[in-house]
Amino acid sequence: MKKILHVRYFAILREQRGLAQEQIETAAATAAECYEELRGRHGFTLPADRLRVAVNDEFAPWSALLGEGDTLAFIPPVAGG
Amino acid sequence: MFRISPEVIESAALQSLLHDPRAGACATFEGRVRNRNDGQAVQALEYEAYAPLAEKEGARILAEARARFPVLHAVCVHRVGALALGDLAVWVGVAAEHRGAAFDACRYIIDEAKARVPIWKKEHYAGGATVWINCAPRGPADPGPPPAG
Numbered sequence: 401m402k403k404i405l406h407v408r409y410f411a412i413l414r415e416q417r418g419l420a421q422e423q424i425e426t427a428a429a430t431a432a433e434c435y436e437e438l439r440g441r442h443g444f445t446l447p448a449d450r451l452r453v454a455v456n457d458e459f460a461p462w463s464a465l466l467g468e469g470d471t472l473a474f475i476p477p478v479a480g481g
Numbered sequence: 482m483f484r485i486s487p488e489v490i491e492s493a494a495l496q497s498l499l500h501d502p503r504a505g506a507c508a509t510f511e512g513r514v515r516n517r518n519d520g521q522a523v524q525a526l527e528y529e530a531y532a533p534l535a536e537k538e539g540a541r542i543l544a545e546a547r548a549r550f551p552v553l554h555a556v557c558v559h560r561v562g563a564l565a566l567g568d569l570a571v572w573v574g575v576a577a578e579h580r581g582a583a584f585d586a587c588r589y590i591i592d593e594a595k596a597r598v599p600i601w602k603k604e605h606y607a608g609g610a611t612v613w614i615n616c617a618p619r620g621p622a623d624p625g626p627p628p629a630g
Contacts, residue, residue: 411529411601412613445618454599457533473531477615480528480559480600481512481571481591 402427405434405466408473417442431455432462435474451475483539483557485532485600490558490569499554504576508583510591512571514564518614522607528561528570531599535559542593550586552577557590559600 408421417438428434431453438444448462452475455464466472482498492511499507514526543555554576564570573590577583594600602614 408531410531410599411603412616414529415613446616450616450619452599454531454534458537459534473534475531475534475599476601476613478595478597478599479602479614479616480530480598481595 403466403468403470406469406471407434407438408471410473411476412446413444413474413476416444426466429465430462431460431464431466431472434466434472435462438474446476450477483536483543484559485530485535485539486558486560487562490560490572492569492572495556495558495572495574498556499574499576501553501576503578504553505578506580506583507574507576508580508587509575510571510573510587511569512591514566514568514570516566518604521604523566523604524607525566525605526564526568526570527603527605528559528564529601529603530559530561532561535598535600538598539594542590542597545593546575546586546589549589550577550582551579552582552586555586555590557594559594559598561600 402425405424407424409417414420426434428437432448435448453460453462454473456471516523539557546555552575556574559571573587575583575586603611605611
């Protein structure tokens, strides 16, 4: 079943996508499926195993099931400090 | 308190959060923008954060530091935006009764913050090139990112 999601992109993903956030319609059931779909569409260089994912501003497993209206954020390798 | 700051970090004001008559020790750490990384001349840096999650994860790190070490106060502020060489990028301050806990907690907080908090660093080099640190794709011959500095 298709659902509407809000997606946030940071750092290298934001630049590769060309925007910081967008609303998408997807049939992806999990965060992992959603990333693969978007990676195929936008050519993101980083594979999912280099990223973490957050759902609704909290870290989540890649197997997290997505619900209508969820906010998804893909988190490239961090480099604070 | 863990905060992401788009404005210049005022360390003197943050120091005042550590004043406590019970504290015999205060350890602070300042991370500053360095002019070289991995053999390249760095001209400027950009930091970007996923602020809501960064502040949650940062608060968890401070809570862990309080649970592991007998500290009275622990504070960390990380800058975002465009920074010049020498600018303060991150400030950590810990007050404790004794110096051992103050040093240990300060080290724990900065190490965990670098490893876990969703903050990204883009380096601008002398030749005009830019790189998001730790984000290069890895090929078979790629040894991976250099050790964190």
